[in-house]
Amino acid sequence: MSYKNFPMVPRVIFGRGSFNQINEVLAPKRLSIDAPFIFLIDDVFKSNAWLTSRIQLAYGDRIIFISAKEEPKTSQVDALVEDIILMSKDRPSGIIGIGGGTLLDLAKAVSIMLTNKGEAKDYQGWDLVKNPAIYHVGIPTISGTGAEVSRTTVLTGPEKKLGINSDYTPFDQVILDSELTKDVPKDQWFYTGMDCYIHCVESLTGTYLNAFSESYGNMALELCKEIYFENNLSNIEAQEKLMMASWHGGMSIVYSQVGIAHAMSYGLSYLLGTKHGIGNCIVFNHLEEFYPEGVKLFKQMMAKHDIELPKGICANLNDTQLDTMINVALSLVPLWENALGDGWKKIITPDKLKNLYLKM
Template identity: 30%
Template sequence: MSLFGTLRMPRNLVFGAGQRHALPPFAASLGQRALVVTDERLAADPIFAALLDGLARAGLQVRVFDGVIAELPVACIAAAVEAGRVHGADLVIGIGGGSCLDAAKVAALLLSHGGTASDYYGEFRVPGPVLPLICIPTTAGTGSEVTPVAVVTDPDKALKVGIASPHLISHTAICDPELTYSCPPGLTAVSGADALTHAIEAYTTKRRQPGPELVHEHVFLGKNALSDHYALLAISHISAGLKRAYDDGSDSEARGRLMLGATAAGLAFGTAGTAAAHAVQYPVGAMTHTPHGAGVATLMPYVMTFNSGWCAPELAEIGRAMGLVGRGTTEEQAAATVDAVAALFAAIGIPRTLAGLGVEEAQLPQIAEQSMGITRLIKNNPRPIDDASMMDLVRAAFTGDRMRLRSTDKADRP
């Protein structure tokens, strides 16, 4: 196999405790009238006020939009865009969790190119550069500060929908783990679990033939040498820091490792993409209104088992990044990795089954059908999926029977 690698990433990426104070010079170099996109809770935080003071001292005129709400309905984005238009914004700064950062991305897009969010659903629909964008995460989870995708909730589709384009990558990402110290245990858990699923799926995505057209035909182009590096880096740091940060939010080392891991996971999946766990979570999240991170983490051990015949060496390598001592065959090491991931998620309160998320058995056929429709994710899965195998996957995730997936995997593997 010839080496091939690519990364889609910000021009500037700054990580470290206290680095939020680097914001004003970056902002002043990009614009004069900043739209700051956040939520109501963060807008009342003294740390946020200090960031605004720094921007004012740097000579920027600032308009704060604090109307971002969870799951990011498109109406919320329209209000942010109107605020930016009235202000005459020439720069957008997103501060907050994944919904705030995604809202900032889409606002920068619509302020530049007009229309509505639905005009840009899918891949490569953004026609050109957007307003300069700075992203500052306050949770260690989505990695949105470094990725080329924004996810919104469209009531007409009853599902979350993605806008994916390299033009959505922030100009500058500033990742300060001190901003996560106040995250409660539940948010720490679902955010960190989301990040770990990003890294695992990025490392196990389908590898495509690296022709010169690949980077132009796919925003998420599959497993490659550079995304692999960041995926394993992420897995190492997240697996070491997640339970510690969940148990003790004041553990600064754990908080730092968790945020570094989340950002590295964003770099990995922002190029490689994610796969079946994220595809199934789209309809599950719409039905249950549970946090995205809880859904993908619930699904991840089942998807890993489902895929194990197609990526056992990669699963074994993930286990080594988690600190497991590799013993036995590659297949046995892969199975031990899945067990370790399931145990970590259980230890931080992630439900073990879809039933635990509130899914009803009668909803399984609809979940399977809608999951198959998320083609940009399904095409990344290392094991080919058809309607019947998708139904096997969601039923196993509902009942908790991972062994069932091992038997179907053995029957179908190449």
């Protein structure tokens, strides 16, 4: 039997205030004075010198502010790569992503496409990347997606929403500083934290489950319950615990897979542009048939934090649009296999998916 030899993030700094070490972490990685560091930063920090003032730019280093209002696209990756190639004499010393899952995924994808020919859409799938990415660093400013630890970078392409899943995708360095998450709005904190919770439910109930995934999944699940149910956690404790839940939730799917909520939310995202965290919540809310315990707990957490999910987002879609979403969801074969086993096509038909989408 052949076992998968998955890479992990080789270097991690964890601690409140650890972002202050960014300059000393990067200094030894500079290749030459003509090889700049490129910082891709969520534009919510554009007028926030609290974060950017700690980055010491030198030798043509550059900050590119990027809006995270939309999910990352393959065309966006291609445009960034072209821009970076045109602006620097040499290949950059590294790409540093600072933000939530969108920015982290963009940083991973750009670092891959700087060393691989063609367009980002050519690499959507499993193990299609041929050349190692350039040095890349992930610094999350919101917790839950697991993008800081995963071997995928999820992108919306012209034909599908699918990750660049490869051994070259994971970051070379991650800095986990919970202080960077202190200003996250409450609804965003909930939706992104629930992305982590749903990772755990899908991993722990899936057919791909093994002791490796189970140990990380259980740890992340317990942290999520503590964060979203306990009343005696300080803000700092909750921020640190959610950062670790995100890490462990991401690790739980490294050696297994996610499931139905993710497959269906990819359909929502591809057609409607629904953001990943809230999309997962909208779908998961209707999956009692498949995840009865997980959905019951999810509804309790929504009630506790006064979260109202959007309703009727699929109500006015025509059959062509619904078919597009269904086809995107059904193309994610490993997710369905993990959720329902080899016979998943007998359980999940296009009509079944259509009826589920129409409830949302």
